[in-house]
Amino acid sequence: MLEIRFHGRGGQGAVVASELLAQAAFLDGKRPQSFPFFGVERRGAPVTAYCRIDDREVRLRTSITRPDIVVVLEPGLLRAGSAMEGLKPDGILLVNSREEPAALPAPAGVRRASVDATTIALTHGLGTPMMPIVNTAILGALAAASGAVSLGALEQAIDRFVPAHPAENRAAARDGAAAVRVAPPLTAGHSRGASSAVARAPPLELPDAPMAVASSATIATAAWRTLRPEIDQRRCTRCNFCWKFCPDVAIELNAEGFPVVHLEHCKGCGICAAECPPGAIAMVAEG
Amino acid sequence: MVKLTIPATELVRPGHAACPGCGPALAMRLLLKGLGPRTVLSMPACCWTVIATPYPTTALGVALLDNPIESTGASISGIRAAVDALAIPDVTVVGFAGDGGTADIGLQALSGMLERRTNAIYVMYDNEAYMNTGIQRSGATPEGAWTTTTPVGGAGRGKPERKKDIMGIVLAHRPVYAATLNPSFPEDFVRKAAKAREIAGPRFLHVFAPCPPGWRYSSEETIEIGRLATDTGVFPLYEVADGHLRLTRRLSSLKPIGEYLGRQGRYAHLTPEERARLQAEVRSGWERILREDASGSPGGPFSSRSSHAATKGDTVEAA
Numbered sequence: 007m008l009e010i011r012f013h014g015r016g017g018q019g020a021v022v023a024s025e026l027l028a029q030a031a032f033l034d035g036k037r038p039q040s041f042p043f044f045g046v047e048r049r050g051a052p053v054t055a056y057c058r059i060d061d062r063e064v065r066l067r068t069s070i071t072r073p074d075i076v077v078v079l080e081p082g083l084l085r086a087g088s089a090m091e092g093l094k095p096d097g098i099l100l101v102n103s104r105e106e107p108a109a110l111p112a113p114a115g116v117r118r119a120s121v122d123a124t125t126i127a128l129t130h131g132l133g134t135p136m137m138p139i140v141n142t143a144i145l146g147a148l149a150a151a152s153g154a155v156s157l158g159a160l161e162q163a164i165d166r167f168v169p170a171h172p173a174e175n176r177a178a179a180r181d182g183a184a185a186v187r188v189a190p191p192l193t194a195g196h197s198r199g200a201s202s203a204v205a206r207a208p209p210l211e212l213p214d215a216p217m218a219v220a221s222s223a224t225i226a227t228a229a230w231r232t233l234r235p236e237i238d239q240r241r242c243t244r245c246n247f248c249w250k251f252c253p254d255v256a257i258e259l260n261a262e263g264f265p266v267v268h269l270e271h272c273k274g275c276g277i278c279a280a281e282c283p284p285g286a287i288a289m290v291a292e293g
Numbered sequence: 294m295v296k297l298t299i300p301a302t303e304l305v306r307p308g309h310a311a312c313p314g315c316g317p318a319l320a321m322r323l324l325l326k327g328l329g330p331r332t333v334l335s336m337p338a339c340c341w342t343v344i345a346t347p348y349p350t351t352a353l354g355v356a357l358l359d360n361p362i363e364s365t366g367a368s369i370s371g372i373r374a375a376v377d378a379l380a381i382p383d384v385t386v387v388g389f390a391g392d393g394g395t396a397d398i399g400l401q402a403l404s405g406m407l408e409r410r411t412n413a414i415y416v417m418y419d420n421e422a423y424m425n426t427g428i429q430r431s432g433a434t435p436e437g438a439w440t441t442t443t444p445v446g447g448a449g450r451g452k453p454e455r456k457k458d459i460m461g462i463v464l465a466h467r468p469v470y471a472a473t474l475n476p477s478f479p480e481d482f483v484r485k486a487a488k489a490r491e492i493a494g495p496r497f498l499h500v501f502a503p504c505p506p507g508w509r510y511s512s513e514e515t516i517e518i519g520r521l522a523t524d525t526g527v528f529p530l531y532e533v534a535d536g537h538l539r540l541t542r543r544l545s546s547l548k549p550i551g552e553y554l555g556r557q558g559r560y561a562h563l564t565p566e567e568r569a570r571l572q573a574e575v576r577s578g579w580e581r582i583l584r585e586d587a588s589g590s591p592g593g594p595f596s597s598r599s600s601h602a603a604t605k606g607d608t609v610e611a612a
């Protein structure tokens with residue numbers, strides 16, 4: 007059985023990618039399964055989806071914790087760290103990235119692959135620069151780099167199940183397959199990022215009643231962000247409008263009254279920049 | 294230290310699960326600045342329960358009870374009774390629900406709470422649709438607005454019906470205090486919340502709450518869209534205390550409604566004729582409020598004079 011886990015953002019199409027992959031596998035004669043992680047499906051929030059492919063009926067109904075393949079629809083999600091959690095030592099990491107695969111962090115043994123699915127999607131008019139729909143381009147890359155499904159079946163699945171722009175999506179899948187690059191695995195001692203053997207976080211001690219045991223401030227929402235506010239202190243008049251209007255409580259005023267952004271919590275909504283009277287805040291793209 | 298115009302204390306914590314630019318998230322932050330830490334919140338299923346409780350954490354620095362969607366009003370009557378029976382001093386009991394959970398599903402519980410004269414504050418945050426379940430129309434969705442259940446295309450022109458007048462319904466129950474609040478005006482917002490806290494009896498706050506994904510606009514525009522809602526007359530800011538209506542943001546003239554509608558994808562399909570109809574309606578609503586403001590009392594079929602005000606004998610029915 008092949009287990010594939012998708013990591014994307016709300017609005018990017020990770021759940022549909024997982025479903026399309028399953029449909030393609032079915033057309034290949036396999037017995038696939040696909041479902042999303044039931045969580046917060048807010049726009050920009052990290053989203054996880056699971057796909058299993060086997061020759062026999064898959065009776066397992068649990069989430070995938072030891073994936074053979076991890077597909078990351080946006081490189082920013084690698085920063086959050088959990089994307090590679092549990093990836094098998096001989097597994098595959100496929101990332102939508104402009105970078106060469108050799109530059110990707112990965113545990114030893116893992117085959118690294120990258121494809122610039124964003125450019126491919128935009129070339130075919132899929133989505134907007136702020137929110138490109140990259141799922142079909144990256145599925146093409148997945149088919150080519152892993153052989154999990156055939157490219158023919160994938161194109162057929164797109165034709166049957168993608169209601170908008172099927173021709174463009176098929177073309178994006180073909181381009182993704184042609185453009186994917188694969189780097190050899192790193193050897194032990196040279197690996198970077200999470201080790202595939204990382205122990206999962208120890209289970210929390212939870213009370214019997216459904217009571218909250220911690221503050222949400224322990225949760226980082228930085229990975230939701232594609233743009234980051236940068237404050238030019240020389241232009242700041244300390245009016246504190248940005249502080250007043252931040253819905254995420256991500257701005258604090260320091261002792262002198264200057265705003266300080268807590269980047270671990272800022273979601274990059276852009277309100278502070280839009281409301282700053284002297285225009286001292288710029289929204290800059292996350293690298 | 295610079296001078297702040299609203300309290301520094303934060304009772305909403307970062308790390309919550311609202312969308313970027315969420316109007317309801319900012320509204321709660323301002324509300325609790327006005328209400329303070331001795332607040333007990335009761336909340337039904339809505340975006341805010343998801344925002345508040347990324348398991349096993351809470352984004353609220355106050356107590357929170359999660360209740361079924363139709364029962365917010367009943368639940369705050371119960372909490373008030375318990376607080377009083379235990380003689381816990383200085384507790385502000387607050388129901389906080391969306392427009393679907395208030396103006397539709399929870400309407401009878403709200404009516405019961407107001408009629409029983411429960412000593413509590415009911416807050417309806419109005420993002421004008423059932424957002425948590427994916428943008429279905431509610432009674433509070435405005436006429437013409439696109440939602441997933443009032444589609445645009447073919448015969449569909451967005452919601453055919455008009456927005457339910459929740460303030461009219463509430464004022465018919467003669468609450469001791471009712472007000473409209475808009476997070477784009479933080480000082481007015483916090484002042485009204487703090488004022489409501491100081492009054493005993495049934496109180497109601499109608500909170501304007503822009504929603505970027507549901508209203509189809511880019512997240513940084515939340516504050517500007519809120520400002521335009523008030524300055525075009527779509528969401529006038531006023532308060533009704535003891536039956537007296539008082540505008541809290543007076544305008545010498547209304548901005549054209551197109552400035553508000555044009556910013557939101559949910560209205561993108563409207564023709565000039567449809568816009569003109571909405572403009573006429575907003576204008577007549579605004580003129581009615583101006584008359585009530587001048588006369589000191591909301592008129593129409595429902596006078597909201599509370600018995601308290603009536604004994605003072607100082608309210609005048611509007612024409």
Ligand SMILES: Cc1ncc(C[n+]2csc(CCOP(=O)(O)OP(=O)(O)O)c2C)c(N)n1
Nearest residue numbers: 338339340362391392393394422423424425
């Ligand atoms: C009796 C009942 N019916 C349906 C639901 C599903 N439900 C959960 S949240 C929600 C939307 C509530 O909409 P609203 O009150 O407007 O708040 P919003 O989500 O827009 O913030 C619904 C319908 C439920 N929880 N209980």
Ligand code: SF4
Nearest residue numbers: 252272273275276278
């Ligand atoms: S971009 Fe949005 S979330 Fe980030 S600091 Fe500014 S207002 Fe807050």
Ligand code: SF4
Nearest residue numbers: 311312315340424504
């Ligand atoms: S859907 Fe709208 S109301 Fe709900 S969390 Fe997102 S922005 Fe806020």
